[in-house]
Amino acid sequence: MKAVFIDRDGTINEDPVGYISSPKDFKLFPFTAEAIRIFNSLGFIVIIVSNQSGIARGFFTEAELGKVHEYMIEELAKENAHIDLVLYSPYHPKGCVEPFNIEHNSRKPGSGMFYEALKKYPIKASQSYMIGDGLFDIEFGKKNGLVSFLVKTGAGLDVWVAEVERTSVLTARKSEISVTGADSINASLRKSEISATEADSINASLRKSEISVTGADSINASLLKSEISTTDSERTSAFPTGVCQPDFVVENILSAANVIKILEKQKEKQ
Numbered sequence: 001m002k003a004v005f006i007d008r009d010g011t012i013n014e015d016p017v018g019y020i021s022s023p024k025d026f027k028l029f030p031f032t033a034e035a036i037r038i039f040n041s042l043g044f045i046v047i048i049v050s051n052q053s054g055i056a057r058g059f060f061t062e063a064e065l066g067k068v069h070e071y072m073i074e075e076l077a078k079e080n081a082h083i084d085l086v087l088y089s090p091y092h093p094k095g096c097v098e099p100f101n102i103e104h105n106s107r108k109p110g111s112g113m114f115y116e117a118l119k120k121y122p123i124k125a126s127q128s129y130m131i132g133d134g135l136f137d138i139e140f141g142k143k144n145g146l147v148s149f150l151v152k153t154g155a156g157l158d159v160w161v162a163e164v165e166r167t168s169v170l171t172a173r174k175s176e177i178s179v180t181g182a183d184s185i186n187a188s189l190r191k192s193e194i195s196a197t198e199a200d201s202i203n204a205s206l207r208k209s210e211i212s213v214t215g216a217d218s219i220n221a222s223l224l225k226s227e228i229s230t231t232d233s234e235r236t237s238a239f240p241t242g243v244c245q246p247d248f249v250v251e252n253i254l255s256a257a258n259v260i261k262i263l264e265k266q267k268e269k270q
């Protein structure tokens with residue numbers, strides 16, 4: 001079986017405060033249902049994996065979290081989007097509520113929720129994906145052999161901008177691409193006037209040159225491919241550790257779904 005593991009806050013829903021204790025504060029992104037429908041139609045088991053330290057911290061109870069998840073599932077079901085399994089980690093070592101105020105492997109980047117999912121479904125990691133807006137999501141994915149997507153929703157934009165700034169500096173230093181090129185790249189990455197589709201194309205080819213995309217090829221060619229750049233060690237150092245290096249950086253979960261659709265088609269052809 002193949003699965004898509006998906007972070008919750010900032011990936012499928014808005015994350016303005018960090019802790020969502022009630023359905024009234026839970027707002028799905030408008031594109032989430034479509035993304036999940038794509039995963040459903042491609043035959044993936046869809047699994048939410050969410051750190052919910054608000055339980056350890058005493059901000060809400062497991063019962064209250066359960067209500068939020070019921071609401072999430074219902075809202076998605078209204079749009080024919082199906083979630084197979086919702087996993088969460090209630091732990092945090094700095095919490096105040098026993099027995100949750102401990103270090104626990106279920107808290108991402110720990111692998112506990114991955115193993116929990118394996119108990120339920122015979123998932124092949126090599127055919128599966130992880131999508132999230134935090135580096136610990138990426139680390140969770142990479143450690144468990146999942147192709148991992150960083151989305152630029154939620155906290156993901158900050159993570160990505162830091163990466164772009166870092167690599168832009170490296171790029172400028174090496175002066176292998178023209179200033180004009182670098183400007184337009186940065187403009188595209190930072191500004192929303194670029195369409196989702198274009199951004200997808202850029203990101204897709206940035207990370208995996210084998211995906212061919214029309215348009216933006218010249219930008220793509222220079223951006224993340226080796227001629228830009230940064231040696232592998234430099235690129236990796238833009239993230240805290242090598243294991244945090246995402247395979248793809250995309251606008252949002254729907255962009256991830258569209259890239260996964262392409263990857264699945266390519267696998268079919270092989």
Ligand SMILES: [Mg+2]
Nearest residue numbers: 007009010133
């Ligand atoms: Mg998140």
